[in-house]
Amino acid sequence: MIDSATRPDSVQRVSATATVSTTAAEASSAARYNARYNRLGMSIARLTSFFVTAILVSIVGYLAVRGLPRFSPGFFIDSPINLGREGGIFPILVSTALLALVSLVIAVPLGIATAVYLTEYTREGHLTLVIRFGAECLAGIPSIIFGLFGFMLFVVSLGMGWSIMSGGLTLACMVLPTIFRTSEEAIKAVPDGLRRLGYSLGATKSQVITRIILPQAKNGILTGIILALGRVIGETACVIFTTGISMEMPKSLFDSARSMSVHFYLLAREGTSIEMAYTTAFALVLLILLVNSGANLLMQSAGRR
Amino acid sequence: MKYSGLINRCVRLRILIFAGLALAAASLPGCGKNSKGLTVAGSTSVQPVMELIADSFRKHRPDQIIDVEGGGSSAGIMAALTGTAQLGMSSRRLKEDEPNEKTLTAITIAFDAIAVIVHPDNPVVKLDLEQLRGLFSGQYRSWKDVGGSDRPVHLIVREEGSGTRSAFEEMVMKPSGDGGREEAVDAYALVQDSTGGVREVLRGDPDAIGFISLGAVTAQVKMLVIDGVKADFETVRNKKYRLTRPFLLVSKGEPTGIAREFVDYILGSDGAKIMHDEGLVSAGR
Amino acid sequence: MPVDEFSAKTVGALSAREERIRRLLLVMALSSVSILALIILFVFREGLPMIWKTGVSAFLLGTRWAPTKGAFGIFPMIIGTLEVTLGALLIGVPLSLLVAVHLSEFAKPLTRAVMKPMIELLAAIPSVVFGFIGVTVIVPFVREWFGGTGFSVLSASIILGVMILPTIISITFEALRAVPASYREGALALGATPWQTAIRVTLPAARSGIVTAVILGMGRAMGETMAVIMVAGNAVVIPTSPLHPCRTLTSNVALEMAYASGDHQKALFATGVVLFVMIFLLNLLAGLLVKRR
């Protein structure tokens, strides 16, 4: 029985002029109403969670159903034949990996270095505010604009042509704001006490950064990198303009290449082969599943030493 | 100290990358792509057939690297202008406002028919130009107006600037003869950015009508007879089917060396055969 | 004599190394900041002159977009972007809040450990795949059940609504987890049911995190290109009903960039400028809302 002190909201709404004391009957009906309301609310929430998870399972399932018939281990080893209507996607897999590697090898150090410099070596001021704000706005810019920026700068004026290098540099510019902002948040989350503790043990500023702050912020930074990797692998418009669409196996970073998402896009949109499009999409989702769960494991193990 | 070693290496790594980045940016303006092999870039309508021709050309000249890129006609033309690609592919005539189009030489390599397609269940079989213009300008709202069933008309067009669309607008939306003003395509027309996109929409919507390259027509869609002429290899070659547009290769000055050889190969019998299989009429002999 | 964090000097070899590291970090920070500035300048240099040339009001409020014929009005697309983004939020936000509350407040640790990574996987699926599933599943569904061509604001909203779920769910989840347990215990101690606690106490306490989540979700919806192109129909009209086709600013750029040249290409950059300004205002709004706590 709820004592009269805790007046459930429902009773207040029923009669705004009611006196403070409620009769026992009134209180118990409110209790039943609350309990039912509570069960209703919680079950709606649980239902929605299952619904959202079901959406995911059905997407992956749909891709699997449509993609599995043509899916064989060979798919990852052979090269595409006849515009990708048959054969495998080995060169495309390699190109995607190279593209991700080049873009992250450039964007990760730059992003973390900027985050470290702006949090540790400068005082909070107008400059840091402007930079942070600029990065946030850039993170919202659609990738096609980066695509054309990359095309004009790297492909044309720097003469790199359609190549993994141009694509990698463009994708690096695109994910740099994301990595910078997530790293900065992670570094800021490190309590100041740990910094002072480091200094009190005779560590220099760079030692405090490399031995205390970065290890402590590692999980946050890793999350930023995974987000960036997801975006790089999923990118199409920007990659078509900078890396090109050649299905040949790239022999150097300056050869043009086709990433898996672009391959899926061209197969699906040009209607070259819908089945192969689904197979590629299914392989892509598997790849991302691997990367994500690998990273989660890394974070879990790093979390509890 | 395992983790601090990792982080220290990270500092050295950064120096390495930064040097690499600077080196890459500095050393590259010169060499670019053309020093090794041939790059052909441009229109996404021309790219598929160019890819097939390049495949067979690679068997013919294995020592040469042929790189076929997409990106659209404008990107192709710009690539040809800046030398990023020796040959630019375009599915439309060079526009007047294109910069110094005087320095670009255009070589017509094939004629591509634009097929008007509908859903297989659509009873309509043929249309004349005037009806086609009426449909696409939004004048006729229902299939009943052109002899079909009383169903709303769903128009599918390509995006502004695409070779296929500008050719269609020139030949259909401009009333022939009295040189009247070109009618605008109905604003409610759905826009898809690729041949596959148009076909994909048509496959699923019985009330839709669109236009794509003849080569891209498949069993899932029905091609209409326009002005009494059915589009096929013959009617395109003898110009009886009037909805055609040229596929062009553009290059800065006359193509030379491997580029010249590739163009000759395209216009030659091998190229013509591949183009024929893809529903194109070669502009060669 | 100033005693300041930056005046603490070391002596000898150690100080040389410290200074070298500081200078290296400075150079890298400057280079990445200059890249950011370079991109912003690039978009404005290409796009801004075109806005002046067609006149700001003509460009922003014009309703006819025929770039090859010199008509540059992007008002229908601004409305398209706003409608699609609003639609996505109307679908995405309620679902996300319910899921986040369930995961953070009511879910058993096992269900949380299973569901959370799966939802995060949703974020990793490339937008092209979403777009394609949209065309093959959502569009026919909308066409049968609601009529019209199926390519509409509604289809785009559904697809974007699903795409922004992981972003909003995970950030809201973190915000809810950050609410100290004492808040919940306080409410429960006063006889509130778990549902009332979650809705009346925990959610309000995490308000600033939730606002950030919604703003980031909105940013993702506005910036999305590929998926929207495939399902929205891309007609340049002001959609007066959710079943009408529409074109968003980002789709406009991605659709025509391949074939745009001269003024047409500059007009597409101008669309990029308008988009940048809209996202700029969005982030400003987020900044104000969060600080006001």
Add this chain to the structure above:
Amino acid sequence: MTDNAPMMPILRVEGVSFVYDSPIGGKSVQALNDISLVVETGTILTVIGPSRSGKSTFLRLLNRLQEVSGGGHLTGTILLEGRDIYDDSYDAYQLRREVAFTFDKPQALDLSIRENILFGPRLAGITRRDELDGLVEETLQAAFLWDEVKDRLDLNANRLSGGQKQRLSIARSLALRPKLLLLDEPCSALDPVSTAAIEQALIKIKHRTTVILVTNNTKQAARIGDRTAFFLMSDLVEIGPTRVIFTNPNDQRTDDYIAGRFG
């Protein structure tokens, strides 16, 4: 008020004043004015006084840790064994190894107990395995923590209780083999048992490592302080042998504070 003591002083502070950098537009805050005192080697100096009397700031100036938490302007000199620690030629990072510091809130690095202790020595370049292991045992013994953790040295230090963490931070500071150990209210958050353990440890190590202990617990000062200094509103009111300060101080304000008439 200067003070002349017979033994060779390890630390001499002459006319030290410190003004905090005012936040933009705010009024600058005088944290210390004209402090002069001497600390003998091998003794425990306890520093007492109400909060905001500047005693913590004074402590942080002795090993230049104040620079890390906030800027300010210092006048006067601080001599460690005769050398001015604020002279440009003095390596601040080396100073912090010679003058160690433990904080009021018990804190540990997200590492194992052993790695926490060895963090400082590794930075100082000590690499030999046996020397490192020796340091771990010796400092944990000195901090009265060895028996409780000797068989779980690889446990993450954050799993320890508040009292254990504080003793660990003392062991961590001692691992630097400092000449001087500064403690800023180490027992403010601890239970009496842990407080007693720490006081025992300080008495045991004082002959090798001189101790300066800032505390708001006057009884603790009375218990273990050889000499005591009383700070009030950024002034050094009085300094002298603990017995004198607690029985008949020269200054009435010291007597009032110790008797608890104002805090």
